[in-house]
Amino acid sequence: MGRGPSIEGRKNAEDAKRAKVFTKLIREITVATRAGVADPAGNPRLRSAVDKALSANMTRDTIDRAIKRGSGAEGGADMHELRYEGYGPAGIALIIDCVTDNPVRTVADVRHGLTKHGGNLGTSGSVAFQFSRCGELVFATAGDAALEEKILEAALEAGADDVVNEAGESSVLCTPESFEAVQRALVAAGLHPSRADVVMRPANRVTIPAEAQETLLDLIDWLEELDDVHEIYHNAVLPLEAAE
Numbered sequence: 001m002g003r004g005p006s007i008e009g010r011k012n013a014e015d016a017k018r019a020k021v022f023t024k025l026i027r028e029i030t031v032a033t034r035a036g037v038a039d040p041a042g043n044p045r046l047r048s049a050v051d052k053a054l055s056a057n058m059t060r061d062t063i064d065r066a067i068k069r070g071s072g073a074e075g076g077a078d079m080h081e082l083r084y085e086g087y088g089p090a091g092i093a094l095i096i097d098c099v100t101d102n103p104v105r106t107v108a109d110v111r112h113g114l115t116k117h118g119g120n121l122g123t124s125g126s127v128a129f130q131f132s133r134c135g136e137l138v139f140a141t142a143g144d145a146a147l148e149e150k151i152l153e154a155a156l157e158a159g160a161d162d163v164v165n166e167a168g169e170s171s172v173l174c175t176p177e178s179f180e181a182v183q184r185a186l187v188a189a190g191l192h193p194s195r196a197d198v199v200m201r202p203a204n205r206v207t208i209p210a211e212a213q214e215t216l217l218d219l220i221d222w223l224e225e226l227d228d229v230h231e232i233y234h235n236a237v238l239p240l241e242a243a244e
Contacts, residue, residue, distance in 0.1 A: 018056075023227050025053045026066045027099040031079050033070025044180060048197070084110050085127045088119040088219050090212035092236045093127035095200050100228040109226050117219035130235060131200040134161075135179030137172040137186060137193040141165070151191060158185035169194075173201070202235035213238060 028049045036043035040050050046067070053063050080103055084096040094114075100106040111121045137155075141147045148170050152163045155172040160182050162173045174182045176198045183196055208216070216236055223229045 029066040030070040038071040086121040089215040090208040095233040097231040098228045106228040135174040138195040154189040158182045200233040
């Protein structure tokens with residue numbers, strides 16, 4: 001009878017995954033600090049990055065060191081924000097946001113990943129017109145009509161622009177500027193989102209064949225393994241379990 005992964009093996013895998021998440025969060029805190037001020041109270045982007053880091057159980061000391069690096073107090077590598085646009089399998093539009101200290105390495109890695117999975121890197125603006133920047137708060141509703149109605153009422157009262165119900169989820173949409181206020185109001189109403197962030201949301205989602213879905217998921221996994229990749233957005237319809 002075969003043996004499953006050892007407890008030590010599972011722990012090592014979990015530790016490696018946690019370290020990768022921390023690397024991305026630290027880079028986001030550093031860049032957010034550099035783009036604004038070192039005080040989260042006066043820097044909404046930094047405040048959001050710190051909240052994410054705390055949710056991931058990052059220590060305050062680690063967060064403070066990342067803020068100091070971003071402010072230049074501890075030197076640190078010069079980090080750049082880069083956005084790549086391209087196409088994946090079945091012509092799916094992709095936006096890949098990166099934070100890196102080596103743009104040459106990053107673009108080579110992203111291009112390689114796209115090519116390897118039947119896609120290609122596009123020029124700036126080649127797919128961005130298919131997306132819009134907005135605040136998005138996602139709630140698991142599983143078709144619960146009463147919960148969907150409660151979310152709708154609270155969202156509209158909070159100043160959200162729209163609520164979209166699909167695939168067992170309710171997505172509250174708002175402007176990036178009103179995101180924090182809408183989030184606070186929903187949480188105050190006892191509604192806690194499973195995901196909440198300012199994102200690039202596609203205007204329309206495209207259904208693709210099952211084999212292309214698998215290739216796209218492989219591509220997303222491959223890109224997410226890169227330390228430099230911060231966020232990935234696409235316009236494909238994917239199974240709910242794959243998108244979580």
